[in-house]
Amino acid sequence: MEMRKKETREVNTMETKKVIGDLVINGNGSTAGGTFAKVRLNGNGKVHGDVECEDFETNGSSKIEGNVTATKAVINGSSKFVGDVTTGNFLINGSAAIDGELAFEKLEVKGASKVTKGVRGEKLVVEGLLKAGGDCEVEEAFFQGSFTIDGLLNADKIEVSLHGRSYAKEIGGETISVRKGSTTLGLDKLFKVLSRELTVDVIEGDVIELEYTKAKVVRGNTIKIGLGCDIDLVEYKDQLQTNKSANVGESRKMD
Incomplete structure (x- = not known):
């Protein structure tokens, strides 16, 4: 099955320039x-x-x-960036608002982050909230x-x-897993959860396992539709498993 492939992009951090301390x-x-070796903004700083x-x-x-271009970046507190941010390792412990694009090697969000444009990098770990106005690759x-x-x-x-509640316009990948989160982590209190559900127009992948997902189309090779799912159309190539409680409008086996 032909899958959508993302572009391979490298994250460039520091170039060789004169450092002024x-x-x-x-x-x-x-x-x-x-251009600096280290930047420390403690309190209320503006650059x-x-x-x-x-x-x-x-x-x-x-x-x-x-x-902002940095090899390593850590946000403790609240920060606003009016421009693009390019980093190697990026840790957000508080909140970060980026009015631009975000590129990284590894991003860990342990608070809240909002990016008005696209997000791209190697590894993304979100233990909080992420909002992106463009694609996330x-x-x-x-x-x-x-x-x-x-x-x-x-x-x-x-x-x-x-x-x-989570939302994406489209989701594509090789292996895709969506499950209801454990209440023992305490994140439900943080988000004041009323319901846990993913809403998406199209999901496309090789191996897909879903719970509590609402989608118009799910397309893949091996698909498992679990508890709490509401899917309009499922198209599969090799295997389809559907929980009895799930709602699937139509399923088709592709050649």
Whole structure:
């Protein structure tokens, strides 16, 4: 079966440029951008212009009005980026709002993140909330929480543990698993969960296992439709298993 393939893209971080030292703001302060070894924004810091550095960390509330390129980035608190963000390892412990595109090697979201445009990288781990205004293209994606992706979620491997409502316009990958999340993790209290469900227009993959998913079309080689699913059309090539309690409008075996 012909599958949609994502582009292979590399995440470029620091280029060889003149480093002018470290940038540190403690308390309230603002400064121009530049190329640094380390950036530390502690308190209420604002940077006007592009920033390039090896190590980027914010603690408190910060705003960067420009593009950020870093080998490593950590957000503790609340940060707003007016521009694109390109990192190697990116850890979000609080909240991050990115008015642009986000590229990374590994992204861990343990709070809330909002990206107005596309998200791309190698490994994505979400233990909170992710909102993306464009496509999300990664090698591996692991969700324990909630997400809203206005475009395509595309990865070789996708594992979703539902806590709250999640949405993607389309999902494509080799192996796709969607299950109801465990209540023992305490994430349901964080999201004030009323229901746990994934809503998506189209899911396409090689091996697909779904629970509590509402979709118009599910298409793949081997498909398992489990508890809480409401699917308009299932198209499968090799094997289809459907839970008796699931609602499937129509199923077709493809040649």
